[in-house]
Amino acid sequence: MAEPFGGSRAGEALRAYRLIAGMWIRSSMTYRASFVVTVFGNLLVTGLDFVAILLMFSQVDSLGGWSLPEVAFLYGLSATAFGLADLTFGSMDVLGRRMRDGSFDILLVRPAPVLAQVAADHFALRRLGRITQGVLVLGWGLLTVDVDWTTAKVLLLPVMLVSGGVIFCALFVAGAAFQFLAQDAAEVQNAFTYGGTTLLQYPPTVFGKDFVRGVTFMLPLAFVNWVPAAYVLERPYPLDLPRWTSFASPLVAVACCALAGLAWRAGLRSYRSTGS
Amino acid sequence: MGSGRLYLAVAVGGFRRYATYRAATAAGIFTNTVFGVILVYTYLALWDEKPHLGGYDQAQAVTYVWLGQCLYATLAIQGGGAEKDLMERIRTGDIAVDLYRPADLQLWWLAGDVGRALFQMLGRGVIPFVFGAVFFPMALPTDVTPWAAFVVTLLLATVVSFAIRYLAALSVFWLMDAMGVNQALMITGIFFSGMVLPLNAFPGALGEIVRVLPWAAQLQMPADVLMGETDPLRAYAFQAAWAVVLLAAGRLVQSAATRRVVVQGG
Numbered sequence: 001m002a003e004p005f006g007g008s009r010a011g012e013a014l015r016a017y018r019l020i021a022g023m024w025i026r027s028s029m030t031y032r033a034s035f036v037v038t039v040f041g042n043l044l045v046t047g048l049d050f051v052a053i054l055l056m057f058s059q060v061d062s063l064g065g066w067s068l069p070e071v072a073f074l075y076g077l078s079a080t081a082f083g084l085a086d087l088t089f090g091s092m093d094v095l096g097r098r099m100r101d102g103s104f105d106i107l108l109v110r111p112a113p114v115l116a117q118v119a120a121d122h123f124a125l126r127r128l129g130r131i132t133q134g135v136l137v138l139g140w141g142l143l144t145v146d147v148d149w150t151t152a153k154v155l156l157l158p159v160m161l162v163s164g165g166v167i168f169c170a171l172f173v174a175g176a177a178f179q180f181l182a183q184d185a186a187e188v189q190n191a192f193t194y195g196g197t198t199l200l201q202y203p204p205t206v207f208g209k210d211f212v213r214g215v216t217f218m219l220p221l222a223f224v225n226w227v228p229a230a231y232v233l234e235r236p237y238p239l240d241l242p243r244w245t246s247f248a249s250p251l252v253a254v255a256c257c258a259l260a261g262l263a264w265r266a267g268l269r270s271y272r273s274t275g276s
Numbered sequence: 277m278g279s280g281r282l283y284l285a286v287a288v289g290g291f292r293r294y295a296t297y298r299a300a301t302a303a304g305i306f307t308n309t310v311f312g313v314i315l316v317y318t319y320l321a322l323w324d325e326k327p328h329l330g331g332y333d334q335a336q337a338v339t340y341v342w343l344g345q346c347l348y349a350t351l352a353i354q355g356g357g358a359e360k361d362l363m364e365r366i367r368t369g370d371i372a373v374d375l376y377r378p379a380d381l382q383l384w385w386l387a388g389d390v391g392r393a394l395f396q397m398l399g400r401g402v403i404p405f406v407f408g409a410v411f412f413p414m415a416l417p418t419d420v421t422p423w424a425a426f427v428v429t430l431l432l433a434t435v436v437s438f439a440i441r442y443l444a445a446l447s448v449f450w451l452m453d454a455m456g457v458n459q460a461l462m463i464t465g466i467f468f469s470g471m472v473l474p475l476n477a478f479p480g481a482l483g484e485i486v487r488v489l490p491w492a493a494q495l496q497m498p499a500d501v502l503m504g505e506t507d508p509l510r511a512y513a514f515q516a517a518w519a520v521v522l523l524a525a526g527r528l529v530q531s532a533a534t535r536r537v538v539v540q541g542g
Contacts, residue, residue, distance in 0.1 A: 034453060034456070060326050207317045
């Protein structure tokens with residue numbers, strides 16, 4: 001389908017996203033008590049990952065040679081970056097259902113960018129619970145970890161969170177594009193999104209070398225936290241990468257977005273309605 | 277039609293219903309396998325640091341991981357089994373139709389959930405387990421006896437798992453909204469079943485407590501029976517006791533609900 005390009009297009013997408021997300025927020029705020037409970041529940045559910053790490057460290061002093069504060073630092077970065085992506089793009093797994101029941105066609109005829117509509121669909125503010133939990137662990141990690149802070153290291157923190165969030169957003173978009181191919185198989189993307197944030201919560205030394213290669217060069221999750229964190233913590237770089245790669249996360253994020261965007265366009269173009 | 281055949285038909289229906297979604301099943305197999313690989317690496321690092329943690333060696337810890345991935349959907353450890361439909365039927369009022377049926381409500385839903393569990397086991401659970409056995413060192417018995425004992429504990433685990441979720445579903449008669457209950461099921465299921473860490477590796481008093489809660493019947497017991505870490509008879513007794521207590525509690529709550537609560541109308 002022909003779509004106009006230009007600066008106003010991004011503005012239009014943002015505006016559509018804001019309006020749709022706002023509608024879902026208003027709807028969830030109708031039941032305030034339920035909302036508060038679900039935010040809290042979301043925080044607890046996502047916190048279970050960290051409880052697992054705490055339970056492990058109740059038995060040992062280090063995991064793969066990393067201390068608890070260092071692992072908490074990794075965990076906080078991974079969980080917060082993923083939380084940002086989950087909040088903004090995390091509802092895209094309903095896309096397969098929309099294609100099955102035919103309601104996706106409604107999004108196509110609306111005068112707003114489809115990706116913005118899909119991303120904002122079922123926008124769930126309760127996902128702030130995940131971000132809150134990630135930030136809390138990150139804060140605790142920062143307070144307890146032993147680091148000689150420099151300006152570069154401090155500046156790298158927000159860069160990591162934003163680039164990491166964008167890398168995960170690209171994963172969500174790629175996952176959504178995959179649903180055009182296999183509508184029932186929406187769960188496959190969980191392996192990459194939820195699986196991705198889970199594995200980044202542990203030090204790279206825990207995993208096999210081929211596994212680390214895979215998540216560095218094929219699916220560049222390592223740039224969410226492993227590689228830049230190696231600079232901050234002055235740890236050996238995974239796979240002996242050169243030092244400059246610590247600052248490459250924003251570039252990796254942009255490349256991921258470009259690829260995900262292409263995948264999304266290809267998927268959207270191949271879409272055939274259910275016809276019923 | 278004998279009542280045994282009725283419930284068998286319901287179970288077959290549950291099996292076939294889940295067997296319909298082939299792509300979703302394949303996606304589930306893939307996801308369980310990826311999570312299994314991630315968990316295996318973290319467990320190996322943990323057992324490397326502390327060998328014989330919880331009485332397991334590394335191969336046993338690996339076996340535990342893959343059994344967990346195998347039983348995750350089978351026992352609906354984070355929810356999402358028959359109780360989800362039951363909650364929806366209570367919320368919409370369709371439950372009135374179920375109550376009219378000349379069948380026992382609890383047995384009806386149990387039969388459907390057993391059918392679902394059997395499909396999730398065969399269609400979704402076995403492949404990640406075999407993948408694990410091929411690519412990682414596992415501690416599997418070569419004798420038939422432990423495998424037979426394992427199948428019995430799996431059956432009992434399915435009943436306990438259903439009994440917990442059935443009780444949770446009935447709470448919707450009073451709560452009307454299932455969101456909070458589902459979240460609670462998810463959190464308790466994942467944590468107390470030992471999906472995050474084997475229950476026998478939990479520290480101190482917390483370990484003592486989690487090992488006697490009903491969730492221990494779901495993953496820990498079958499794992500220990502399979503790997504010969506516990507006497508099967510002890511495991512059966514533990515699982516059967518919880519099954520009886522929870523099913524009885526379910527019946528009590530069910531009779532209270534059907535007597536006192538007004539069914540939702542549309």
